[in-house]
Structure formats: C-alpha cells, structure tokens
Amino acid sequence: MRHLMSPLDFSVAELAELLDLAIDIEKDPSRYRSVCVGKKLATCFYEPSTRTRLSFESAMLNLGGNILGFSSADSSSAAKGESVADTIRVISCYADICAIRHPKEGASLVASQKSSIPVINAGDGGHQHPTQTLTDLLTIYSLKGRLDNLRIGLCGDLKFGRTVHSLIHALIRYPGIRFIMISPEELKIPSNLKEDVLDPGHIAYAETDRLEDAIGDLDILYMTRVQRERFFNEEDYLRMKDFYILDKTKLEQAREDMLVMHPLPRVNEISVEVDDDPRAVYFKQAQYGVYVRMALIIRLLQEAGNELQLPPKEDKNA
Numbered sequence: 001m002r003h004l005m006s007p008l009d010f011s012v013a014e015l016a017e018l019l020d021l022a023i024d025i026e027k028d029p030s031r032y033r034s035v036c037v038g039k040k041l042a043t044c045f046y047e048p049s050t051r052t053r054l055s056f057e058s059a060m061l062n063l064g065g066n067i068l069g070f071s072s073a074d075s076s077s078a079a080k081g082e083s084v085a086d087t088i089r090v091i092s093c094y095a096d097i098c099a100i101r102h103p104k105e106g107a108s109l110v111a112s113q114k115s116s117i118p119v120i121n122a123g124d125g126g127h128q129h130p131t132q133t134l135t136d137l138l139t140i141y142s143l144k145g146r147l148d149n150l151r152i153g154l155c156g157d158l159k160f161g162r163t164v165h166s167l168i169h170a171l172i173r174y175p176g177i178r179f180i181m182i183s184p185e186e187l188k189i190p191s192n193l194k195e196d197v198l199d200p201g202h203i204a205y206a207e208t209d210r211l212e213d214a215i216g217d218l219d220i221l222y223m224t225r226v227q228r229e230r231f232f233n234e235e236d237y238l239r240m241k242d243f244y245i246l247d248k249t250k251l252e253q254a255r256e257d258m259l260v261m262h263p264l265p266r267v268n269e270i271s272v273e274v275d276d277d278p279r280a281v282y283f284k285q286a287q288y289g290v291y292v293r294m295a296l297i298i299r300l301l302q303e304a305g306n307e308l309q310l311p312p313k314e315d316k317n318a
C-alpha cells in the first residue's frame with residue numbers, strides 16, 4: 001500500500017510525472033470528471049483547515065468521486081478517547097483513500113501502518129505538510145518553468161513551520177537551489193535540519209533577520225505566518241507576530257519576476273495592498289492545490305489497485 005507521509009516518498013522522476021499529470025488536469029479539469037466515479041475520499045481533520053481539507057474535497061468531487069469525514073476532533077469519536085489507529089481501521093471500511101491532519105507529529109504515520117487504504121498526511125504538527133509541498137512545487141514549476149537554479153527566501157516562522165520544512169526537503173533534490181532563511185532569532189530553522197539535511201547535502205544557505213536585505217536577490221519569496229497555535233507562551237507570540245510585514249514599499253526592492261508565495265492563511269505578514277501586484281501568486285497557489293491533489297488521488301488509487309479510466313493525455317505540441 002502506497003501512502004504519502006513526506007514529499008520524499010516520491011522520487012524526483014515520480015514527482016515530475018505527478019506534476020505533469022496536474023498540469024494536464026489544469027488545462028481542462030472537466031476531462032477528468034469521471035475518473036473516480038464510485039470512489040470515496042475520507043477527510044479526517046483533527047486540526048482546523050480551510051485550504052487543505054476543502055481542496056482535497058474539491059479535488060475528489062472534480063474527479064466524480066464522493067467525500068465523507070470530520071473537520072475537528074470534537075466532532076469525531078476522538079472526543080471519546082478513540083485512538084488514531086482504531087479510527088483509520090474503521091475509516092478503511094468506509095472509504096477508498098484518506099487524508100488526515102493531526103496536531104501530533106507522526107500521527108499520520110501511525111494511521112498509515114494500520115490502514116488498508118492509502119493515507120495522505122495533510123499536516124502533522126510542526127513536522128511535515130507534503131501536499132502543501134506538492135502545491136508549492138506545482139506553483140513554482142508552472143510559473144517559473146523550472147525547479148532548479150532558484151534563490152528562495154523563506155521568511156517568518158522557520159522553526160515550527162511545517163510547510164517550510166517539507167519544502168526544503170523537496171527542493172534540495174534539484175541542482176542550484178540556494179536558500180535565504182529570514183527569521184527572528186527565536187524562530188530560526190531547527191538546527192537538526194541544518195545538520196542532517198542542508199550541511200550533508202552541501203546546500204547553499206544564508207540566514208538573516210532582515211527581509212529588506214534579502215528581498216532584492218530572490219527568485220521566490222515564501223512568506224509564512226507566525227503560528228499562534230505552536231507557541232506555549234502568548235507573550236512570545238505577541239512579540240513576534242508582526243516581525244515581518246511585506247508591503248508595497250518593501251516589494252519595490254524586489255525583482256520584477258520574483259514570485260511572492262504563501263501557503264496561507266495569512267494574518268498580517270503580507271499587507272493586502274500587495275494582493276494586486278502580479279508577483280503575488282498565493283491565491284493562484286491555492287488553486288494549484290486542487291489540481292495537484294486531483295493528480296495525487298489518481299496516482300495513489302491506481303497504486304492501490306483501483307482501475308481508473310484516465311482521458312488520453314493532451315498533446316503538448318497541439
């Protein structure tokens with residue numbers, strides 16, 4: 001049984017195939033509207049979500065399938081003390097594939113070990129968020145035309161930000177990637193990520209706490225929210241929440257072709273006046289999330305032995 005726990009679960013070649021499928025879907029999603037007729041996706045969300053849960057549901061509905069699930073621990077039997085392991089064994093009786101979000105790191109891995117259907121990690125604590133990474137890769141590939149030779153600024157909460165951790169893991173597999181880590185001292189990238197991932201891979205990176213100093217040199221600025229829910233201390237959160245605010249003035253120093261990305265939700269870290277700038281692609285990014293999740297559902301269902309009728313691929317030269 002193939003699951004998705006981390007962006008590294010797919011090889012670079014498999015990822016390229018998945019992104020190609022997502023790009024084909026984007027061209028005309030209606031061609032895929034019957035691919036999953038009769039199939040069911042369960043969304044088991046123990047933590048709040050707008051984009052991930054609804055884009056998964058939208059993806060399955062676009063494919064002609066059905067959806068079921070819960071959107072908070074309180075509305076499931078987790079509130080009565082049921083374990084994730086027991087829950088997934090039951091969900092396996094009701095659905096063909098499951099996306100799970102949980103505040104505890106490793107919860108989706110536990111689910112995958114007890115599941116008889118494909119399980120997708122839709123975010124586990126501060127650990128990984130692989131489908132956000134697939135969304136980010138599709139956005140970069142579609143709008144920049146490549147995944148290599150990019151200078152990427154990661155800005156905000158680099159300590160707890162699971163989207164950033166997943167994105168780093170995924171991007172270091174491409175040549176010529178350079179990261180500029182922009183964060184306050186307290187929210188710096190975890191040292192184990194540097195020691196176990198960046199340093200052994202000889203990945204170029206620099207660290208600064210000043211967005212102004214870095215922005216002019218970037219191909220991509222990946223903004224993140226300072227996450228109130230990851231802080232033990234409200235005082236620390238309040239001190240850091242507005243550390244970075246990208247506004248029009250700061251954006252003036254950026255290159256004309258730089259992309260501003262954000263996994264969303266945003267709070268104050270990107271001023272709404274930036275939304276109309278053509279470089280601001282975070283809402284387009286959320287749309288790409290539907291196409292890549294459609295591709296992922298198709299691939300995992302196929303690998304689980306489901307026979308799906310795919311439309312013929314569009315001719316790239318047509």
Ligand code: CP
Nearest residue numbers: 049050051052263264
């Ligand atoms: N990007 C993301 O994970 O958003 P949600 O928390 O709304 O799912």
